[in-house]
Amino acid sequence: MIGSMVNQLMANATIDEIKAAGLEQFYADHRKGIYPSNANGVPFTAAYIESMSDPIANLSEDMAAEQKARATYENLIDLAEDPDIIGPLLFLRQREVVHFNRFKELYDYYKKKGY
Numbered sequence: 722m723i724g725s726m727v728n729q730l731m732a733n734a735t736i737d738e739i740k741a742a743g744l745e746q747f748y749a750d751h752r753k754g755i756y757p758s759n760a761n762g763v764p765f766t767a768a769y770i771e772s773m774s775d776p777i778a779n780l781s782e783d784m785a786a787e788q789k790a791r792a793t794y795e796n797l798i799d800l801a802e803d804p805d806i807i808g809p810l811l812f813l814r815q816r817e818v819v820h821f822n823r824f825k826e827l828y829d830y831y832k833k834k835g836y
């Protein structure tokens with residue numbers, strides 16, 4: 722969804738608007754294409770996906786990832802001014818809360834089973 726939002730925002734942007742937004746470096750490398758990376762330009766890699774055969778370790782990491790995603794959406798909401806951007810970000814933020822709660826249910830389930 723974030724990629725789609727960025728694509729829509731960039732689609733009709735002029736060079737002057739891209740410069741005013743501080744996106745010259747992004748434009749130089751990717752034009753208006755979507756390139757999954759963090760706010761510092763570090764690209765997404767499969768190295769971010771950690772897993773091992775321990776449900777408590779995996780679920781703990783999943784829950785932490787959901788909280789980090791929630792916090793990131795809150796940071797983006799703080800920076801956004803357009804209600805058409807804030808609305809979807811609020812939806813995505815709430816979705817992360819639900820994900821966290823579902824992982825927590827599984828965490829509690831495995832803890833009860835003695836893991």
Ligand SMILES: [Fe+2]
Pocket residue numbers: 787790816817820
């Ligand atoms: Fe999530």
